[in-house]
Amino acid sequence: MHRGRTIHIASGERTLVAIDGFAVAPQQITILFGESGIGKSLIAKALYGILDPEELTVTIDGMSYEQYRSLPETQQLQAESFFVFQEPSTHLNPLMTLHEQLNEGSLAAAPHEAEILRRLWSASLEEEVSALLRLYPKPYRPSGGEKQRMLLAMAFKKMDAIIEAGKGKNSFFVFDEPSGSLDNTYRDVFLEMLFDRYRTAPMTIVLITHDYSTIGTIYEHHADLLPRMIFKELRLDGELRLHTFAPKDYLRWLDQLRPLAHASREAALTIEPEVHVHGRLLRITRDPQGREPCTMAVPYGGLVYLKAASGVGKTTLVKTITGLVRPQRMRARVAGQELDERTPIHVWRKHLWGKMMTLVFQHADEAFNLESSVRGVFAGLPIWRKRPAPSLDRILSDLMSEATVLSFLDKKVKQLSGGQKQRLNLVRGMCLDTTLLILDEPLNGLDFESAGKVIQMVQRKQEQGKAILLISHNEDIFDRIVPKDDIYYLHAVTSA
Amino acid sequence: MKAAPVWQRKDTLWLAVWIGGLTVLGLWDVAFLNRPALLRLASASWNTAIIGCAVVVCAFVFGWSSALALHALDHAGRRWGYFVVTFFLNLIRSVPQVVGILLGYVVLTLLIREEMVGSQTTQLMAIALVISIFVFLEVTDLILERIRYFRKLDFFDAMLVSGVRESRIINLDILLRNSRAHLVHKAIQLFGSSVFLLCSVDFIVSVGLSTDVSLANFPPTLGGLLATMDSKQDILAISTVLTDPLSAPRLLLEHLQGISTAFTIVFTLLCVFRMSSAFVARRRLE
Numbered sequence: 001m002h003r004g005r006t007i008h009i010a011s012g013e014r015t016l017v018a019i020d021g022f023a024v025a026p027q028q029i030t031i032l033f034g035e036s037g038i039g040k041s042l043i044a045k046a047l048y049g050i051l052d053p054e055e056l057t058v059t060i061d062g063m064s065y066e067q068y069r070s071l072p073e074t075q076q077l078q079a080e081s082f083f084v085f086q087e088p089s090t091h092l093n094p095l096m097t098l099h100e101q102l103n104e105g106s107l108a109a110a111p112h113e114a115e116i117l118r119r120l121w122s123a124s125l126e127e128e129v130s131a132l133l134r135l136y137p138k139p140y141r142p143s144g145g146e147k148q149r150m151l152l153a154m155a156f157k158k159m160d161a162i163i164e165a166g167k168g169k170n171s172f173f174v175f176d177e178p179s180g181s182l183d184n185t186y187r188d189v190f191l192e193m194l195f196d197r198y199r200t201a202p203m204t205i206v207l208i209t210h211d212y213s214t215i216g217t218i219y220e221h222h223a224d225l226l227p228r229m230i231f232k233e234l235r236l237d238g239e240l241r242l243h244t245f246a247p248k249d250y251l252r253w254l255d256q257l258r259p260l261a262h263a264s265r266e267a268a269l270t271i272e273p274e275v276h277v278h279g280r281l282l283r284i285t286r287d288p289q290g291r292e293p294c295t296m297a298v299p300y301g302g303l304v305y306l307k308a309a310s311g312v313g314k315t316t317l318v319k320t321i322t323g324l325v326r327p328q329r330m331r332a333r334v335a336g337q338e339l340d341e342r343t344p345i346h347v348w349r350k351h352l353w354g355k356m357m358t359l360v361f362q363h364a365d366e367a368f369n370l371e372s373s374v375r376g377v378f379a380g381l382p383i384w385r386k387r388p389a390p391s392l393d394r395i396l397s398d399l400m401s402e403a404t405v406l407s408f409l410d411k412k413v414k415q416l417s418g419g420q421k422q423r424l425n426l427v428r429g430m431c432l433d434t435t436l437l438i439l440d441e442p443l444n445g446l447d448f449e450s451a452g453k454v455i456q457m458v459q460r461k462q463e464q465g466k467a468i469l470l471i472s473h474n475e476d477i478f479d480r481i482v483p484k485d486d487i488y489y490l491h492a493v494t495s496a
Numbered sequence: 497m498k499a500a501p502v503w504q505r506k507d508t509l510w511l512a513v514w515i516g517g518l519t520v521l522g523l524w525d526v527a528f529l530n531r532p533a534l535l536r537l538a539s540a541s542w543n544t545a546i547i548g549c550a551v552v553v554c555a556f557v558f559g560w561s562s563a564l565a566l567h568a569l570d571h572a573g574r575r576w577g578y579f580v581v582t583f584f585l586n587l588i589r590s591v592p593q594v595v596g597i598l599l600g601y602v603v604l605t606l607l608i609r610e611e612m613v614g615s616q617t618t619q620l621m622a623i624a625l626v627i628s629i630f631v632f633l634e635v636t637d638l639i640l641e642r643i644r645y646f647r648k649l650d651f652f653d654a655m656l657v658s659g660v661r662e663s664r665i666i667n668l669d670i671l672l673r674n675s676r677a678h679l680v681h682k683a684i685q686l687f688g689s690s691v692f693l694l695c696s697v698d699f700i701v702s703v704g705l706s707t708d709v710s711l712a713n714f715p716p717t718l719g720g721l722l723a724t725m726d727s728k729q730d731i732l733a734i735s736t737v738l739t740d741p742l743s744a745p746r747l748l749l750e751h752l753q754g755i756s757t758a759f760t761i762v763f764t765l766l767c768v769f770r771m772s773s774a775f776v777a778r779r780r781l782e
Contacts, residue, residue, distance in 0.1 A: 324653045345571075354659015367654040371673040380660035380668075428658055 007046050009039075010057045017042050019240045025230050027169065027202040029195075031218075033210060033245055034234030035419025036445025040208045041086055043234075044174050048083055049074050080171040082158045084178050086208075088147035092137040098150050099133035102157070110157035111164060119189060120149040144181035145310055152178060152190055159197045168201030176208045183310045184473060188217055195222045202228065210419075212448055213476035215247045216254070233447065236417075250448060257455065257480040260303070260462050267297035268436045268467030269321070269334050269357075274493075276328035277320050281493045282313050290491040298436065298467040303458065305470050305482040308490035314471045315362060317490060318438050321469075322359045323348035335435045354382045357436040360429035362444060362471075364421035370414035377413065377424060383431055395431045399423040399453055418445045430457055437461060438469045443477065455481060506774035514767035518760065524748070525756055533726070533753040540721040541760060543620055544691060547717065550624030551631065551690035552683050558628060559635020564666065566636070567643055585633060593630040597697045600626030601714075608713050616715045623714070627690050638682050639671065646670040677779040684775060688768035695719030695761050722757045730754025 004021030017039040024030050024047070034040050045051050049069045051058050058065035068074055085091040093101055102113065121129045132142055132150075142150065155173060162171045175194070179187035191214070198205065207214075218229070233245040273284045273293035284306075286292045298304040308314045319325040321332055323345060332339045335356045337347065361367035368377060378392055392409070400408075400423060413421065422445045429437060439458070443451045455477065461468060472478050479487075502508050518541075525534055562585060569578040588596070604622055607613040613622050643666055646652055655665050671679065698719025714720065721727055730751035737744045747755060775781070 319653070322657050324657065344573075349656070349662070353657050357657070358659070359654070359657045361650055361654045363650065366650040369651050369655070369669040369673060372669060376673075380655070380664045382659040425654075432658060 005047065006061050007043055008057075008059045009042050009046055009051070011055070016056070017046075017240060019043065019234075019242065022047075022242055024172075024204060024206055026204050027228075029198060029205045029207060029225065029229045031214070031229060031231050031245075032206060032208045032234065033212060033232070033447065035417065035447035035450060036210055036422065037416070037418025037420070038234050038236055038447075039240060039417075040234055041176050044176060044206060044208060045083070048081070048172075048174060049078055050083065076170060077172050080162055080167050081173060082155045083174045084151050084155050084176060086176040086180060088144065088151050088181070089137065091151055092147060094137050096136070097133065098135055098137065098142070102133065102150065102154055106161060107154060107157045110161035112160050113153070113157060116153050116156045116160075116193070119193060120153055120186070143311065145183075145186070148178065148181045149186065152193075156193060156197065159203070162203070163197065163201045166201075168203045171203045172206075173203060174206045174208070177210070178207070179209070179211060179214075181310070184213075184475060185309075187211070187214070188221070191217055191222065195225055198225065198228070210445055210447065211474075212250050212451065213474055215250050216476045219247070219251065235447070245448075253448075253452060254476060254480060257477065259481050259483045260301075260459055264300040264302070264465070266300055267333075268300050269296075269298040269469060270332065271296050271321060272331040275317060275320060275330045277313070277316055277325060277330070279328075280313060282317055283491045283493045285489050285491060288489050290489065290493070294488075296488050298469050300435075300467050301462050301465045302486060303462055303468045303470060303482050304486045304488065305472070305478050306488050306490055307475070310473075312490055312492045314490055315440055318359055318440060318469065318471065322357060322438065323352070324359075354432055354434065356434055357438065358429050358432050358434045359438040360426055360440060360442060362440040364425040364445065365418065367425050368413045368421065370412065372413055373410050374413065374416070374424065375409050377428060378431070381428070381432065383433070390431070396424075396427055398430070398457060399427050399450065419447060419450065422446055423450060426454060426457070430461065434466070436467045436469065438471075440471045441473065442470070443472060443474050451477070505778060507771045507778055510767050510770040510774055514764065514771070517763055517767070521756055521759060521763075525752060528749050529752040529756065536716060536721060537753060537756055537760075540716040540718045540757070543715050544694060544718045546620055547624045547627070547694055548687045548690045550621055551628045552686045554624055554628035555632040555635050555686050556679075556683070558632035560639060560671075562632070563636045563639035563643070564663075566640060567666070585636065588629065589633050591630065593693055594697060594700070596630040597627055597693060598700070600629065601697065601701060605713050619715050623694070624690075627693055631686055631689060631693070634686065635682055638678060639675075642670055642675045642678060646674065677775075677781060681772060681775050681779070681781055684768060684772045688765060688772065691718075691761070691764055691768070695722070699723050718757055718761050722754070722761065727754030727757050731758060 004023040006020045007017060007022055008015070009017040019039070022043055032040055032044075042051070046058050046060065046065075049065075051065065053065045058068075060068040063071075092098070096104070117129050132146060135142060137147065152175075155175070159171075159173065162168055179190055182190065194205070194207075197203075215231075218226070231245040231247050233243045235241055235243055271284065272295050275282045275284075283290060283293050284296045286294050288307075296304065296306070306314060306317070316325060320327045320330055321334070321339075323339070323343070327341050329341050330339070334352060337351055337356065339347070374396075375392065378395070383390055383395075396409075400420075408416065408420070413424070416424065426439075426442055429439070442454055442458070446454065451474075458468060458470075459481065470478060470482070525537060529537065562581070566578065566581055566585075569581060591599075604613065604619075604626060607622070608619065613619055646669075651669075652665060655669065656662065695718055698714075698717050699722060702720055702723030722731075731754045733747060733751045734755070737747060
């Protein structure tokens with residue numbers, strides 16, 4: 001395992017991953033960063049031996065995948081191990097209840113189930129967890145966060161069983177984006193549970209993530225484990241390489257982030273504190289507890305940060321403001337245009353979309369026509385009606401190197417990595433030059449370097465006097481560039 | 497995944513079989529069929545193919561336009577407009593295709609008699625127009641279903657809030673870029689059903705449903721040719737092979753008009769059906 005592997009994964013004639021010297025240190029915690037879609041999961045799955053040779057052509061150290069999977073060391077690795085998939089739905093069996101799956105095979109005899117569940121949910125929700133355990137997984141229920149916590153519970157049960165059997169030394173655990181559907185509170189609970197077990201019995205752990213704010217939590221709460229941690233980053237510099245990542249660079253970068261002072265108090269967007277939508281009452285407040293409802297104002301040149309726990313309705317609220325979701329009640333004003341529940345859709349179409357406001361969607365994968373080329377993404381935008389028309393190369397160069405731009409202008413969007421799609425998503429929103437820009441999780445799937453560039457672009461927009469409304473779980477970063485007065489909280493109060 | 501070579505794509509293979517089969521038949525007919533019959537067969541085959549293709553084009557024009565109109569009325573909240581257009585389309589839907597085309601033939605006959613539809617090309621286009629009126633709703637339904645499916649996806653909303661015109665998103669991004677395979681499949685299906693409907697209606701008309709509507713007024717098609725006395729006798733000659741198997745070779749030399757016509761129709765429908773099914777399987781359109 002500690003030996004560097006040469007891994008090649010192809011689909012037909014298309015190479016998906018080609019990397020030399022990929023190593024995982026035994027009995028250490030490897031934290032693997034890298035932008036979304038760069039190949040982190042594929043490499044981990046290839047090493048673990050769970051890729052489908054019918055679908056993909058895999059060679060490891062020149063061996064065929066069949067040969068690699070039949071090696072004694074690969075089989076031993078699979079015996080005392082667990083792989084937590086990025087997309088929990090693919091891991092859960094729809095024909096078994098969650099309770100049955102939580103007690104399947106070697107997990108049946110594993111100890112501490114109740115305690116694990118209590119920590120991963122919360123003691124007050126015990127009844128809800130019992131009801132959840134009786135469910136068969138469906139696409140819409142349990143929620144993404146519940147499925148993810150259920151998978152983590154399985155992994156922790158397996159860990160506890162291995163620890164009790166004294167086999168920790170040879171065990172191997174892969175956590176692929178384990179907190180992708182969790183908010184920061186539960187992410188921190190997960191890290192605490194994982195590291196507590198590691199302190200008891202050091203195992204080989206690979207933690208794949210693009211959430212760099214994990215570093216802050218580790219330095220703050222688990223600094224004792226730093227000597228046992230290896231930080232790596234996968235980067236595509238012409239070819240895919242595994243680089244050593246210096247977590248202190250990230251912390252230093254965080255320290256130098258400062259909010260910009262905005263001159264104007266005139267608001268580009270105001271929205272009254274209560275919005276009824278989808279049968280729910282959403283309330284905007286100044287305080288995290290939800291006691292002080294207030295009108296949210298996004299001033300020209302200002303950056304306003306809207307916070308809420310997962311699933312409260314942040315995305316629903318911004319879709320309501322942008323006219324994509326029809327509310328039962330709302331009062332808002334965008335660049336002088338009054339908006340409410342009776343405003344006809346053509347007002348948004350004629351006066352607002354792409355001119356006064358735009359929204360950068362959370363999931364870049366879903367925000368594009370995947371069959372379109374990169375050039376096609378920009379073809380219908382209103383920017384080309386301006387004179388002089390901007391250059392596409394220049395627009396893209398804000399977030400991409402010149403070489404990248406040239407190589408991918410005519411590629412189909414579906415061929416881009418997740419990180420490239422997210423950058424394209426941001427560039428499309430930002431190039432529109434709208435008065436109000438709404439960013440929904442703008443740092444999703446980006447590597448450290450790109451995240452830095454995005455922050456610069458956001459602050460440049462502020463300097464140009466644009467109003468920006470932001471939703472993000474990257475509190476580490478945005479708390480530093482948003483003044484405290486411009487932070488709001490969203491609460492789902494009750495059924496409307 | 498690497499695309500399969502042409503010879504492994506069953507739909508392309510069936511296209512090749514169709515073209516190859518008709519070419520062999522054509523060469524055989526050139527060698528053994530008498531010249532007047534050969535000219536009749538060639539003319540009927542071309543006319544049938546031209547009508548089939550024209551039906552596809554007309555059905556797409558009608559289907560595309562009606563689907564966009566329905567979508568626009570629906571989303572603009574114009575309930576009355578939506579209701580009227582839906583009612584009109586459902587009225588067409590309620591008429592059995594064969595009955596509708598027969599009624600269309602009655603109108604066509606009147607137009608031909610009044611010399612309002614004169615040249616053969618105009619007559620062919622008029623027949624195609626009549627058939628397409630009773631098949632274009634399949635295109636309307638397909639397009640509406642594709643728009644409905646893609647409207648639910650975030651990319652539609654993401655493009656709208658970026659200021660991209662809705663008409664561009666629907667026509668270019670949803671229909672041309674994401675539904676091309678569905679549209680090609682529908683075109684294959686429509687070609688097959690238009691050949692089938694044309695031959696059926698021409699055959700029905702030829703047995704004399706009306707003194708006004710007569711195939712003598714219309715350009716020759718395969719259905720009409722099959723209904724001529726010569727062709728019927730050729731087809732009946734097949735039964736002699738059952739009692740006298742040694743007479744089989746004579747069928748291919750002396751009864752060629754009827755047998756070639758029948759073969760062309762059946763072989764075309766079979767190949768189009770196979771092409772359509774193989775295309776669905778290859779492009780995973782189920």
